[in-house]
Amino acid sequence: MIKAQKHLPKSLALLKWGLVLLTCLLVGCASTPKKGYKNYLYEGNIPEAENILNGINANNDKLLREVQLASIAQLKSDFKSSNNHLETGKKLAEELAAISVTETLAAISINQRVSKFSGNRFERIMIYFNKALNYIASNDAAAARIEISQAEILMQEWRIGVERFPFIPLFLALIYEKIGDIENSLVAYRRAAAAYKSSESTPDILKKGYLQLLAKYGRQSELARASLQLKAKVAASPNKASLIIVVPRGFMTPMDSFTVYNFHPEINKNFLIALPLYSEYSGVRAAPLLSLKQQAKDSANVIFENMVNVELGMRAALKRQMPAITTLALARAVVKSQLQQQTAENSAASFLVFVFNTVTEVADTRSWDTLPQAFYFSRLELDPGSYSLNYADREPMNVSIKKGVNFLFLPNYR
Amino acid sequence: MNISLRYGQLAVICLMLTACVTSVNRVDPDSDIDISGKWNDVDSRKVSEGIAQELFTQPWYARYTAGIKGRLPVLIIGLIRNNSNEHINTETFTKDIEIAIINSGNLDVVASSNQQALLRQERSGQDQYASEATRKILRNELGADVILLGSINSVEDVEGRRSVRYYQIDLELIDIESNRKLWIGQQEIKKFVQKPRVRL
Numbered sequence: 285m286i287k288a289q290k291h292l293p294k295s296l297a298l299l300k301w302g303l304v305l306l307t308c309l310l311v312g313c314a315s316t317p318k319k320g321y322k323n324y325l326y327e328g329n330i331p332e333a334e335n336i337l338n339g340i341n342a343n344n345d346k347l348l349r350e351v352q353l354a355s356i357a358q359l360k361s362d363f364k365s366s367n368n369h370l371e372t373g374k375k376l377a378e379e380l381a382a383i384s385v386t387e388t389l390a391a392i393s394i395n396q397r398v399s400k401f402s403g404n405r406f407e408r409i410m411i412y413f414n415k416a417l418n419y420i421a422s423n424d425a426a427a428a429r430i431e432i433s434q435a436e437i438l439m440q441e442w443r444i445g446v447e448r449f450p451f452i453p454l455f456l457a458l459i460y461e462k463i464g465d466i467e468n469s470l471v472a473y474r475r476a477a478a479a480y481k482s483s484e485s486t487p488d489i490l491k492k493g494y495l496q497l498l499a500k501y502g503r504q505s506e507l508a509r510a511s512l513q514l515k516a517k518v519a520a521s522p523n524k525a526s527l528i529i530v531v532p533r534g535f536m537t538p539m540d541s542f543t544v545y546n547f548h549p550e551i552n553k554n555f556l557i558a559l560p561l562y563s564e565y566s567g568v569r570a571a572p573l574l575s576l577k578q579q580a581k582d583s584a585n586v587i588f589e590n591m592v593n594v595e596l597g598m599r600a601a602l603k604r605q606m607p608a609i610t611t612l613a614l615a616r617a618v619v620k621s622q623l624q625q626q627t628a629e630n631s632a633a634s635f636l637v638f639v640f641n642t643v644t645e646v647a648d649t650r651s652w653d654t655l656p657q658a659f660y661f662s663r664l665e666l667d668p669g670s671y672s673l674n675y676a677d678r679e680p681m682n683v684s685i686k687k688g689v690n691f692l693f694l695p696n697y698r
Numbered sequence: 699m700n701i702s703l704r705y706g707q708l709a710v711i712c713l714m715l716t717a718c719v720t721s722v723n724r725v726d727p728d729s730d731i732d733i734s735g736k737w738n739d740v741d742s743r744k745v746s747e748g749i750a751q752e753l754f755t756q757p758w759y760a761r762y763t764a765g766i767k768g769r770l771p772v773l774i775i776g777l778i779r780n781n782s783n784e785h786i787n788t789e790t791f792t793k794d795i796e797i798a799i800i801n802s803g804n805l806d807v808v809a810s811s812n813q814q815a816l817l818r819q820e821r822s823g824q825d826q827y828a829s830e831a832t833r834k835i836l837r838n839e840l841g842a843d844v845i846l847l848g849s850i851n852s853v854e855d856v857e858g859r860r861s862v863r864y865y866q867i868d869l870e871l872i873d874i875e876s877n878r879k880l881w882i883g884q885q886e887i888k889k890f891v892q893k894p895r896v897r898l
Contacts, residue, residue: 331896378734382897426780440856441893 299450308651311579312600321352322653330359336550348401351411355634355654358695363418370415377408392615395558396648405442406601407652409435409449410594412657416455417530421693423464432456442550450479450594451659454490458528462689467503473497483515489528489663491516496526496665524665526689527576529586531675531696534569534657537562538596539602541647553625554615559609562602568657570593572694574675578665581672588660595657613650620645735863735891737850740891745867745885746841748790750798758871758880759804766843772806773799774842774874781850782865791850808842844880845872 316372323334334356342349352368380402398612403411412435419428446453454476460469467577473494479488491514498507499520509516543558568590577583618643625632666685673681676692683692729864753759762771775796778788784807792810800807809817824833848869855862864886871881 379897381896384897385763400892428787430780430783437783437854437856437861440854441858498855686827 287558310424322535322538325356325359325654330356333393339507342396344400345650346400347350347373347380347403348652350376350651351403352654354414355652358414358418361421361695363421366417367415367422370411370418374411374415374493377403377411388612391612393619394611395616395646396609396645397646397650398422399648401650403652404595404598404601405444406597407655408438409452410652412438413452413455413592417659417693418448418460420462420530420691421695429456429459429463431457446475447481449597450476453472454487454591456627457490458493458689458691460505461497461526461544462691466497470494470497470503478512482493483513486514487591487661487662488516488571489589489591490514492518492665493661495524496520521665523667525529525668525685525687527586527664527666527683527692528689529574529662529664529684529692529694531572531574531660532656532658533572533660534595534606536598536653536655536657538653539649541650543645543647553621555614555621556618556642557610557613558645559606559613560598560647565595565599568593571660572675574662574673575668575688576675577672578667578669579672581600583672586662586664588662590658591661592659593657594655594659598651598655660693699767706717714795720892733887735889736853737782737786741865741887742794743886745797746791746794747865748885749869749883750794750802752885753799753871754804754880756881756883762844762880768803770804770806772807772808772840772842773871774845775810775844776847778847778869779849782850783835783854783896784852786850788850795846806840814839837850838876842874843871845874847872858860861891861893863889 307641321333321336324330324336334353337349337352337356340349349367350373354373355365356362357366357369378402383542390398412431416428416435417479419425419431421471432452432455435449436446436456439449439452444608454670456475459468459470460466460472473490475554476490477486480490495507495510495514495516495518498504498510499518500522539560540556540563545554545556547554548623571590572587574586574588575583576586591638599606620637624634624637624641629639668685671685673683673692677697683690727739730741731739732738746877758800759771775792778792778795780786780788796807799805821834821836825836828834846869848867851866853864853866857863865885865887865888869883869885870879871883872879
């Protein structure tokens, strides 16, 4: 009897390891369905991806589901429906911005996945950015202006400068230019120029737009100053129209997880924590190949630049969240360890607690994974008129360029 | 001790269950209810009432009516631009102004440009298809004397979860024939909004 008692902890430890392995396998099976919505998206089968997303029970992921469906609607060029989803998502995100007592308690005792998905700051800014793009595509620049202004207000609420999201004032400048509000456009350009840390990191679209606007409206002293600051020069082209092409590319890398199983001397116990992470950054999908041709003229390739690197933005957002996520995971490890300690005398209860603690220890890998990896922008100065646009495997598109600023949004991530 | 603890637990459960149930209460449409702090029906109504009140108490009205003896000035409500940071449906706001002005009985209001296009289409149709007895005469519209143009502007001062929202509504009444500005009115709304830090 005594012998059996002596051997029991050893066999239990073995059983524990077996269970850890089994749990890992089970969790692995659960998180990789046979063919997920992302696979269908990669294949370009948008209706099937939409069907799968609609079939998944949203529960705590209502916000996530709304933004995912918004991306899908955007890919279908259904900009109105996309904005309806984004608006719902925006309201949900606002509600979820306050810290939830019950969800924090659940996150400490079970895991972070049991709390409602509220999105990180980059994802929240992306809601406004995508809404603005949808409005631009629907030819409603005034509404797009409102969305980007609201994103700026949100940054003030977070007490962060525009340097974190410099593409926001830049996009605002372009929208104001489109509306014809030159003064506000210049204000936004100035703020965007200050937000980019160096002239090398400043996108050409900013340099071109800002300097051309100054040249067009005869702001000579500011033009000289800005040319020096941005290390760029432009020739005034008063009779030209501007075409701004926006192309999202690639699909955001899904978040992964890793587990730490270690001995903690302070609690004198082994602890297991699961944390989210992204695989190593290997760049984003290359710029699209697109050419533009005016009647009886040679076609010219459009040169794009990565104005919004979503992949890097999302990774940076997770990095900023990691201290809080890790602290919560460690607190959870302590709580779970205490619970196990309390049931130590009863081997059956202890075993059940161990199983519960192990099975529930999963990282929160939820993220807006239907976002593109990058938003490429290009600005062209053209003669007003009719153009033929060749893009990927699409039929050539006729584009009519009018005087002023014209936007063209081509949502096709593949 | 145990019984009071159980009652306490029961109360917490009841509270949590109550929070899960959707409740609907009918309220007076004129009541002031603010939820998010954004522009809402209350702001629209208050501003339009204020504008209508201010519009007729200013000297331009007496001078103008004296100049066009025997009839009321005819007004058309033009574009009211939304320059604020919120999606404000300017059509509902315009309608509120229209209601307040028509109900005052101090001005004749004609159909807006959008409505005019529809009405003209209808009259053209009548001219072709309606009987002579019921056909409406073309070129018999009531021409507007004055037009009301304006904009909604907003400034938001944010610090963390606290913000001050300031709306400025500028309206201008312009004589259509002479381009003379007869009246400029301004209405302001200021709100202090504090968002919650914690939720259940």
